[in-house]
Amino acid sequence: MISLGLRTLLSKEVRRFLRVPGQTLLSPLVTTTLYFVVFGYSLGARLREIEGIPYAKFIVPGLVTLGVVTNSYLNSASSLFVMKLQGTVVDLLVSPLSYGEILAGFLGAAALRGLLVGSIMWLVAGAFGGFTLAHPLLAVALLALVAVAFAALGLMTAIWASSFEQVNFFPTFFITPLTFLGGVFYSISMLPPALRRLTLLNPVFYMVDGVRFGLLGISDASPWAGPTLVAGLAAIAVGSAYAMLRSGYRLRG
Amino acid sequence: MASVVEIHRVSKTFGTFAALGPVDLEIRAGEIFALLGPNGAGKTTLISIVAGLLRATTGTVRVLGKDVVRDYRDTRRAIGLVPQEINFDPFFSVEEALRFQAGYFGVRLAEERLLELLTALDLLDKRHTGSRALSGGMKRRLLIGKALVHEPKVLFLDEPTAGVDVELRRSLWSYVRTLRDRGTTIVLTTHYLEEAEELADRIGVIDRGRLLVVEEKEALLRRHGAKLLRLVLSGPVAALPPELVRLGARLDEGGGAIVVEATGDATFGAVLAAAAAAGLPPKDVETRRTTLEDVFVQLLAEGHAPAGAGAAARAAAGGPGAGGRP
Ligand SMILES: Nc1ncnc2c1ncn2[C@@H]1O[C@H](COP(=O)(O)OP(=O)(O)OP(=O)(O)O)[C@@H](O)[C@H]1O
Ligand SMILES: [Mg+2]
Numbered sequence: 001m002i003s004l005g006l007r008t009l010l011s012k013e014v015r016r017f018l019r020v021p022g023q024t025l026l027s028p029l030v031t032t033t034l035y036f037v038v039f040g041y042s043l044g045a046r047l048r049e050i051e052g053i054p055y056a057k058f059i060v061p062g063l064v065t066l067g068v069v070t071n072s073y074l075n076s077a078s079s080l081f082v083m084k085l086q087g088t089v090v091d092l093l094v095s096p097l098s099y100g101e102i103l104a105g106f107l108g109a110a111a112l113r114g115l116l117v118g119s120i121m122w123l124v125a126g127a128f129g130g131f132t133l134a135h136p137l138l139a140v141a142l143l144a145l146v147a148v149a150f151a152a153l154g155l156m157t158a159i160w161a162s163s164f165e166q167v168n169f170f171p172t173f174f175i176t177p178l179t180f181l182g183g184v185f186y187s188i189s190m191l192p193p194a195l196r197r198l199t200l201l202n203p204v205f206y207m208v209d210g211v212r213f214g215l216l217g218i219s220d221a222s223p224w225a226g227p228t229l230v231a232g233l234a235a236i237a238v239g240s241a242y243a244m245l246r247s248g249y250r251l252r253g
Numbered sequence: 254m255a256s257v258v259e260i261h262r263v264s265k266t267f268g269t270f271a272a273l274g275p276v277d278l279e280i281r282a283g284e285i286f287a288l289l290g291p292n293g294a295g296k297t298t299l300i301s302i303v304a305g306l307l308r309a310t311t312g313t314v315r316v317l318g319k320d321v322v323r324d325y326r327d328t329r330r331a332i333g334l335v336p337q338e339i340n341f342d343p344f345f346s347v348e349e350a351l352r353f354q355a356g357y358f359g360v361r362l363a364e365e366r367l368l369e370l371l372t373a374l375d376l377l378d379k380r381h382t383g384s385r386a387l388s389g390g391m392k393r394r395l396l397i398g399k400a401l402v403h404e405p406k407v408l409f410l411d412e413p414t415a416g417v418d419v420e421l422r423r424s425l426w427s428y429v430r431t432l433r434d435r436g437t438t439i440v441l442t443t444h445y446l447e448e449a450e451e452l453a454d455r456i457g458v459i460d461r462g463r464l465l466v467v468e469e470k471e472a473l474l475r476r477h478g479a480k481l482l483r484l485v486l487s488g489p490v491a492a493l494p495p496e497l498v499r500l501g502a503r504l505d506e507g508g509g510a511i512v513v514e515a516t517g518d519a520t521f522g523a524v525l526a527a528a529a530a531a532g533l534p535p536k537d538v539e540t541r542r543t544t545l546e547d548v549f550v551q552l553l554a555e556g557h558a559p560a561g562a563g564a565a566a567r568a569a570a571g572g573p574g575a576g577g578r579p
Contacts, residue, residue, distance in 0.1 A: 003359060004359045004360075004361065005358070008352075008353055012353050012356075016344055019344050086341065086342060087340030088340045088341070090306060090334075090338075090340060091354055091357065091399065092357065093305060094306060094329060094334045095329060095354075095357035095358055096325070096329040096330045096358060097357055098326065248308050252305070252307055252308050253267070253301070253307040
């Protein structure tokens with residue numbers, strides 16, 4: 001049974017991002033469309049197929065992953081950070097919501113936004129290049145884990161951050177570069193050996209690769225690498241976020 | 254009377270700065286307790302520790318017998334807090350803000366209760382207004398509403414009437430009394446000493462993290478002299494003759510006035526005679542009832558003084574009536 005307290009927090013968090021759909025749902029849609037137009041069509045026409053998959057299709061899993069990662073992260077990070085700035089975080093801190101409920105409320109809503117954006121992107125991509133869904137359950141489960149992991153990272157960042165610059169630090173310097181270098185636009189078999197070895201150290205590569213297996217049925221690494229790694233990372237991120245909330249760090253003086 | 258809040262040896266250190274305590278304090282069931290003190294005294298810090306917004310560095314707090322750290326879910330259900338800083342979420346309306354806050358406490362806000370709150374806070378016509386579009390005083394009233402949605406047993410009001418207009422302040426006062434009459438225990442901080450004088454059953458004065466006094470309001474006012482006599486001099490004097498000091502008089506307004514508090518008129522007669530004898534005939538004489546503000550200023554002056562230098566410190570701090578708001 002989900003408590004009324006948690007349901008309230010979840011619904012408040014969801015309504016928050018639904019109130020500004022232009023920013024939270026539409027803007028990723030525009031970005032994706034641009035990616036498909038630029039990479040999928042203009043470039044894709046000249047690029048050969050990768051592993052028998054047309055290029056416009058090959059880039060879909062990576063872009064969807066990027067959308068899920070960025071939006072889950074941004075939702076929990078900006079929501080809690082803005083609450084800190086506005087002082088409305090007090091409303092939660094004085095309430096009898098347990099640490100687990102606060103965590104679940106933020107992560108649930110953030111993951112939902114991430115998955116919504118991911119689904120919209122997938123639909124748009126499908127409209128351009130046709131729909132393929134090789135292992136739907138695996139794809140959804142993996143993306144849900146990715147969403148939760150990055151939502152937890154966003155929450156921790158919001159607890160720690162004292163400026164918007166710090167909130168944007170992770171997406172700018174880690175998430176976006178790691179995703180772009182994580183095989184969104186190419187198969188690592190196309191890379192020179194040195195770069196390939198480097199890519200194998202990038203956790204986001206396994207996420208993209210796993211999602212690609214789920215959506216298209218092809219992968220560079222073992223199809224089990226992605227789910228295993230993501231499950232581990234999600235567990236660590238959620239556990240750390242819980243410990244951080246519980247410790248009162250920066251939130252309760 | 255049973256204690257609703259028991260604060261035991263509570264202190265708070267920010268980094269190396271000792272902001273509070275150690276403080277011992279008990280809040281009794283059904284009372285209105287006013288916590289007074291100058292800016293930075295530690296009022297908000299103390300309240301925040303009880304409400305769970307801050308963790309105490311040392312000491313324990315119990316609310317209705319439960320520990321605020323270990324049994325936080327129970328104690329927070331019993332507490333309502335109106336924070337000093339106005340906060341609002343521009344995404345949501347007055348009604349939504351109240352409903353969300355009730356939900357966090359596991360309470361479904363009945364329409365009846367919602368209307369009662371909106372009426373008491375004079376926000377009925379703002380029910381569907383976005384929080385951003387409220388005036389400052391309305392935002393504060395919304396904060397009060399949010400603190401009341403779950404019908405707390407203990408209500409903490411951290412400067413509840415700052416920025417609230419005179420008429421509404423009075424209506425809030427009467428609402429606070431209604432809540433008290435229904436059994437809610439109330440702790441409030443305020444810089445309007447008139448407000449504390451009007452509402453409080455007991456007063457605590459805190460300064461630089463130390464509780465100077467905790468006493469029934471009536472006893473406090475009585476103990477510090479029910480009346481105040483003020484002699485306005487024709488010119489400032491540097492020091493008072495010892496005879497006047499002995500009678501408890503002190504200088505005010507930079508030496509331009511002599512002030513003395515007393516319970517009886519006998520002292521006043523003696524002071525008038527002594528002033529005349531010392532060649533300090535008053536230009537004007539005023540008497541009035543001592544207010545809480547007088548007592549407050551005096552307590553703070555004593556609190557700042559090294560032991561035994563009470564009177565001198567009082568004079569230095571301006572004495573009663575000299576300082577506006579604390
Ligand atoms: N988060 C914090 N970090 C560092 N110092 C703090 C913090 N919060 C409060 N302080 C310091 O602790 C002291 C007590 O502050 P507090 O807010 O409790 O005062 P107050 O009595 O409520 O004052 P006011 O009447 O101005 O509201 C002040 O010196 C303040 O600067
Ligand atoms: Mg304060």
